[in-house]
Amino acid sequence: MNKYIDVLVRHILMDFSEFFSHKQATFFQFFADFFEFFLQPLLLYFIYNISSGFQGWEINEMFFLIATARISLSLAGSSVLGIVFSNLWRLKSGNFHQVLLKPFNTIIYMIIGSFNAYWIMDITSGFLLLIYSIIKLKIQITLLGTLSYFYLIFISLLCYYGIAGILMNFFFKNPRSENILDIFWTASRFSNYPLNIFPNVIKFILTFIFPIALSSYYPASYFLSKSADYSLIIVFSIIGLAFAIIGSYAIKDGVKNHVSFGG
Amino acid sequence: MINKYSEFFKMEIKEDLADRSRFILWIISKPISMMINILIWTAIFSNSNSLSIGGFSIGQTINYFLFQAVFGNIIFNNISEKIGAKIYSGELSTSLLKPVNFSISMVSKSLGGRFFSLIYESIPTHAIAMLFFGMQIYNKPAIILSIISLFLGLLINCFFSLSWSLLYFKTLNYMPLERIKRFVIQFISGFYLPLNFFPLALQNVLKFLPFNFLLYEPTKIFLNIYSFKEILGVMLIQIVWIIVLYGTFNFFFKITLKKFEGVGA
Numbered sequence: 001m002n003k004y005i006d007v008l009v010r011h012i013l014m015d016f017s018e019f020f021s022h023k024q025a026t027f028f029q030f031f032a033d034f035f036e037f038f039l040q041p042l043l044l045y046f047i048y049n050i051s052s053g054f055q056g057w058e059i060n061e062m063f064f065l066i067a068t069a070r071i072s073l074s075l076a077g078s079s080v081l082g083i084v085f086s087n088l089w090r091l092k093s094g095n096f097h098q099v100l101l102k103p104f105n106t107i108i109y110m111i112i113g114s115f116n117a118y119w120i121m122d123i124t125s126g127f128l129l130l131i132y133s134i135i136k137l138k139i140q141i142t143l144l145g146t147l148s149y150f151y152l153i154f155i156s157l158l159c160y161y162g163i164a165g166i167l168m169n170f171f172f173k174n175p176r177s178e179n180i181l182d183i184f185w186t187a188s189r190f191s192n193y194p195l196n197i198f199p200n201v202i203k204f205i206l207t208f209i210f211p212i213a214l215s216s217y218y219p220a221s222y223f224l225s226k227s228a229d230y231s232l233i234i235v236f237s238i239i240g241l242a243f244a245i246i247g248s249y250a251i252k253d254g255v256k257n258h259v260s261f262g263g
Numbered sequence: 264m265i266n267k268y269s270e271f272f273k274m275e276i277k278e279d280l281a282d283r284s285r286f287i288l289w290i291i292s293k294p295i296s297m298m299i300n301i302l303i304w305t306a307i308f309s310n311s312n313s314l315s316i317g318g319f320s321i322g323q324t325i326n327y328f329l330f331q332a333v334f335g336n337i338i339f340n341n342i343s344e345k346i347g348a349k350i351y352s353g354e355l356s357t358s359l360l361k362p363v364n365f366s367i368s369m370v371s372k373s374l375g376g377r378f379f380s381l382i383y384e385s386i387p388t389h390a391i392a393m394l395f396f397g398m399q400i401y402n403k404p405a406i407i408l409s410i411i412s413l414f415l416g417l418l419i420n421c422f423f424s425l426s427w428s429l430l431y432f433k434t435l436n437y438m439p440l441e442r443i444k445r446f447v448i449q450f451i452s453g454f455y456l457p458l459n460f461f462p463l464a465l466q467n468v469l470k471f472l473p474f475n476f477l478l479y480e481p482t483k484i485f486l487n488i489y490s491f492k493e494i495l496g497v498m499l500i501q502i503v504w505i506i507v508l509y510g511t512f513n514f515f516f517k518i519t520l521k522k523f524e525g526v527g528a
Contacts, residue, residue, distance in 0.1 A: 028439035036446055043456050047307065050317050050460055055310040179288045186292045189299050197306035 004104065008112045019117040033121035040066055040192065041129060057194050060136040061224055067129035068223075069191040069216035072153050074122035076160035076215075082114025083164045083251075084171070084181070091175040097260045107251055139224065148222035148233060155240035156215035162243025163210075165250035172254030191216040211239055267363060268371040275375030279383075286383050293332055293388045297396050300328040317460040322399065323486055327457055329398040330485050331478065333389045334409075335454060336380050338416045338477045340373040343428035343444060347437025350428075359520075366512060370421045377417055381410070401487035408494050409485035415501035416477040420448065422508035423473065429512075429519050453479030473504040 020026055041063055048059040057065070077085070087110060090096040102109055134141070163184070170180060187210060195203050195217040206213040214236055221227035279285075308321040319327065346369070349355040359365055392398035400406055427444050431437040449455060451474045458466055458479045469475050480497045483489060489497065 022436055024434060025436035025439060028434065028436070028443070032439040032442040032446075035443055039446055039450055039455075043450075046456060046460055046462065049462065051307050051311045051313075053310065054306055177284050177288075179282075179285050182288055183292045183295065186295045186299075189296070193299075193303060198302055202302070 004108055004112060007104070007109070008115070011113060012115055012117075015115060015117045029118065030121055033118075034125055037070060037122065037125040037129075054194055054197055056196060056226070060133045061220070062194075063129055063133040064137065064224060065194060065216055065220045066192050067126050067133060068149075068153070068220045070122060070126035071130065072156045072160075072215035072219075073188065073191070074119045074126060075153070076157055076164075077122070078116050078119035079111060079114060080157055080161035080247075081164045082116055082119075083110045083161075084167050086110075086114040086116070087168065088171055088175070088178055091171055091258075092178075094260055096258060100255070100258075106255055107248060110251070137224070141223075142225070144230070145223045145225060148230065149219045151233065152214055152219040152222065152236060155236050156211070156219070158240035158244040158247075159211045159214055162245075162247035162250075165247025165254075169250035169254040172258050188212055208239060211236075211243065214239065268367055271363075271368050271371035272375035272378070275372040276379045279376055279379040289384045290387055290391070293384075294391055294395065297329055297332045297392060300332070301325055301396060304328065317457060319457060319459065324457070325396075326399055326401075326486060327482055329392045329396055330409075330482050331454060333392050333398070334381075334385050334413055334481075334485075335478055336384060337377050337410070337413045338420050338452070339445075339448075340377065340417065340421055340424060342369050342373050342421055343424040343431070344437070344441050345369070346425070346428035347431040347441060350431050351435055351437060355523075366422075366425050366509075366516070369425065370418070373421050374414075374417070377414070401485070405485055405487050409481045412481035412484050412494070412498055412501065413478075415498060415505065416481055418505045419473050419501060419508060420477050422505060422512055423448075426508060426512045426515065429515050432519050432523055448474060448477065451475070452477040453482065457482075473508065476501045476504060 044059060044062050047053060053059060054062065087096065090099065099109060100106060190206055191212040195206060195213050218236065304324050314320060349358055430440055434440060451469055453475065458469060458475055484494050484497065
């Protein structure tokens, strides 16, 4: 266990060192991240300015929802989902065997090596918007709601891990088809909107098949006391576990069939 | 002269044709994007007491976003990103030595790429949008005029991107600035939201900038909001912006090149 912690710490230090080595670039990167993130609340503000917005969701609740979506996605991006981003180039260039040669468990090493300091800015901006919306909403924070919120974000990480595994399995076989990530990014837009505005088929897909709603809508609903059905959390835990198993199996299967030719 | 640059045009089409998977994935991802926008705006309109928002009916709003999804990609180009990469690697010096006008060659390549995009991406997605999402064509000449206006928008964007790329001579690490440019352009060209949904003060400021002529005005032509005379007026302003931005780029490019060391990062 110690050796993994050691590798993780070294990797984080190296990543931060690289990140801050070009101060000008880092400044622009920060600015770009902030700009990108706050664009969406701004658009929502414009929409709520001229309409009643989404049924049952006032503007600050929407801010809370998109902040949650951002936090989940950026946490996943710097860990489980990062597996895809950090290993795709290795697969393309035919260098993935370097990961296999390390004296570590391949999957754990892939997760550790996927930490990326660039996501820190996204996590920070997500939390800033979250705090802003909580202050504006003047809600009473309950222990059960808060615990459910963070537990569901953890479950969403398991789901993202499953998605990352499926994507990696595809990339092991088709290392040049990185454009498929566009489909993932497009579909992940669903997480920025409340599930109640979608038809039942879409609700089902976003909860069980592509469970992006677990990363935003459900945690936000529990925190904002919009949902009191805590028994659903057991169902969500099963979904998360199923995705984690699928993800591990998909990566193992991909590694087994990996031929290291590059793309 | 034209022959020389038409080779750049063809070259980009051949490069794009080499990556056919992009075309297939486009056909898959675009309908998802269209569906999200339709569901969102249907929800917003059904929660609203008014039949119109920002002067647009639900039909116009949905058609606005469908048009953006189908044809919006025409105006976007990666000229500044390509120049940034050339500056970063030190390759720009070689490009400048070639016996062609650098900016025109970049624009020719971009036009080739966007022409490919129109044929291989927009036309199939248009069929999907009409069959499955009920995209309406209000007026047949309007769609042709709106596509012509989009290509003028593309030229505005090309010359703006060329001018923006001059910043990369100073920063070298171009990606963050490239991202900022992309978001700003998408935001104020009406890609995310029609500009008439913006606060009035911001709309008044945007009138004096070229960005609403990239996507917003061509989409309004498609929605049959303008008369033929007004459409000609829009196109005339687009041509004026192309000339202004081309002149601005040439002026600053000469100054920038005098200080350019060409060693890369």
